[in-house]
Amino acid sequence: MNHLRCDQTQAWSALSEYHALHGEGMDLRHVATNDDGHQQQQAGIEAPEVFADLSRVQWDDQTLALLLKMAEECGLPAQRDALLRGDLVNLTEGRAALHTALRAPERATPHSKQVHDALDHMLVFADAVRGNQGHVCPPGITDIVHIGIGGSDLGPRMAIAALEPFTHPALSIHFVSNIDGQELASVLRKVQVASTLFIVASKTFTTQETMANAHTAKQWFLDNGGQDVSRHFVATTTNVQAATAFGITRTFGFWDWVGGRFSMWSTVGLPIAIAVGSRFFKEMLAGAHAMDRHFASVPLSHNLPVVLGLLDVWYRNFKRYTSRCLAPYHHGLRSLPAYIQQLTMESNGKSVDQQGVALSYATSDVIWGEAGTTGQHAFFQMLHQGSEVIPVEFLLVKRPRHRDHVSLTPTVRAMLTQQHQILLANGVAQAEALMWGKSFTQSMNEHAPTASPTIAPEVIARHRTFPGNRPSLTLVLNELNPRSLGALVALYEHRTFVSSAIWGINAFDQWGVELGKALCNELLPSMVSGNTDGIEATSAAMLARLR
Numbered sequence: 001m002n003h004l005r006c007d008q009t010q011a012w013s014a015l016s017e018y019h020a021l022h023g024e025g026m027d028l029r030h031v032a033t034n035d036d037g038h039q040q041q042q043a044g045i046e047a048p049e050v051f052a053d054l055s056r057v058q059w060d061d062q063t064l065a066l067l068l069k070m071a072e073e074c075g076l077p078a079q080r081d082a083l084l085r086g087d088l089v090n091l092t093e094g095r096a097a098l099h100t101a102l103r104a105p106e107r108a109t110p111h112s113k114q115v116h117d118a119l120d121h122m123l124v125f126a127d128a129v130r131g132n133q134g135h136v137c138p139p140g141i142t143d144i145v146h147i148g149i150g151g152s153d154l155g156p157r158m159a160i161a162a163l164e165p166f167t168h169p170a171l172s173i174h175f176v177s178n179i180d181g182q183e184l185a186s187v188l189r190k191v192q193v194a195s196t197l198f199i200v201a202s203k204t205f206t207t208q209e210t211m212a213n214a215h216t217a218k219q220w221f222l223d224n225g226g227q228d229v230s231r232h233f234v235a236t237t238t239n240v241q242a243a244t245a246f247g248i249t250r251t252f253g254f255w256d257w258v259g260g261r262f263s264m265w266s267t268v269g270l271p272i273a274i275a276v277g278s279r280f281f282k283e284m285l286a287g288a289h290a291m292d293r294h295f296a297s298v299p300l301s302h303n304l305p306v307v308l309g310l311l312d313v314w315y316r317n318f319k320r321y322t323s324r325c326l327a328p329y330h331h332g333l334r335s336l337p338a339y340i341q342q343l344t345m346e347s348n349g350k351s352v353d354q355q356g357v358a359l360s361y362a363t364s365d366v367i368w369g370e371a372g373t374t375g376q377h378a379f380f381q382m383l384h385q386g387s388e389v390i391p392v393e394f395l396l397v398k399r400p401r402h403r404d405h406v407s408l409t410p411t412v413r414a415m416l417t418q419q420h421q422i423l424l425a426n427g428v429a430q431a432e433a434l435m436w437g438k439s440f441t442q443s444m445n446e447h448a449p450t451a452s453p454t455i456a457p458e459v460i461a462r463h464r465t466f467p468g469n470r471p472s473l474t475l476v477l478n479e480l481n482p483r484s485l486g487a488l489v490a491l492y493e494h495r496t497f498v499s500s501a502i503w504g505i506n507a508f509d510q511w512g513v514e515l516g517k518a519l520c521n522e523l524l525p526s527m528v529s530g531n532t533d534g535i536e537a538t539s540a541a542m543l544a545r546l547r
């Protein structure tokens, strides 16, 4: 079905006019205090496991009303229903994008039987590795080396870091993704043949990096006395034939309707299941499913993925913000920015609509970030006083959860709890500083101990002024656990889909990664042989320099 693209809607024109009249000068501080007649429609939205504080978002009642109107005009509810029903929403590849089916209860969605059979198969194996059941997997496994890249790496890597307090204490999970052999070599230095299980994760089982790492790992295994590749190597893939040709007999399958960057819920989640066990893996799926239900059923105005997806469109197309900083104030979520980066930028970094027509408006922003408070000592200077406004997304987790171990005495525990309070206070303070800034007058009234005595106080005050009116969004979890992690990731998935639906683009293909891959294959023989005949001049010169 054809839907209106955002720029063809009446709401888009109204938003453009509204932005010209009010948006340009919209000041967060006035919106929040309601002293210019605009009132924040809603200070927050409560969704499963996630509360979103919208009080520092740079829009007002009227903006949101127009964005919601645009969502209706673009047929967002119908597009969402088509996604969840399993229609072929990935038009260019003629595929569904049914990652939601992977976390649905039995018999609730299309493909339920095969999904649950594959899930059970994977969970039995995961629990056997955890329980050292030698008849299912090699006995005495202590290390798992997970080889994959992109969507076959970032999800498990992120989730295992996030769920560290829930992981098996005697199992170490190592990740190898880069073609740079240094990464694999450094992991191989730490593991032993007899006690290592390799997981080769690749939807296609053709990806250059993954295949090269897998072949090198296999050679290392054989060269060091390993005998049973079929027991020490398993694969998570849709291409069972290629895995078999590699020498792997135990494969955990999934399907072409699972996009790589949406695949951590499928058997690509095997390392997560090994790390946390089947009970917690199912909890993660249940958290994601709760968010799916919210997305499917809550009216658009209170539907968190919808509201955040619309915010992304407002910021990108009207406020013209080019990037978004993710600042999770939780060490466990340190890999989340990289995960959301692929999810957002590979999904929505497109310049033509579903019909291939060139777009006249911007799509994906740049996603980047770092865990707090580390980022405060690196790039927050620019966020506060730089020449560009970058919306910041704070993620705060109310209760800490430290893995129990005997060396944590009651006093140390109390100190760690206090550190958590400092962490949260930092997150809130940064959002407050971005919003309110600091005026020249305030700065003049302060004593700056490190200021040079030879510089005039007015000059120092100008350096110490913060413009404020810098927007942020704060997402709050009560605790970081499998359920809340599942809900959080599903929130970002649906939010990404919402903006793609408004922009009229296909969030589920990734043709933009192909050209570089193809050219690499063409250049590689010249890199090896030194014969650059037929190679484009600038690349030929660089190859000559690199040899």
Ligand code: F6P
Binding pocket: 149, 150, 151, 152, 201, 202, 203, 204, 205, 206, 207, 210, 260, 261, 346, 510, 513
């Ligand atoms: O970089 C492109 C891409 O296809 C991603 O979409 C995907 O997550 C990654 O490569 C890995 O692909 P595969 O799982 O097929 O090895």
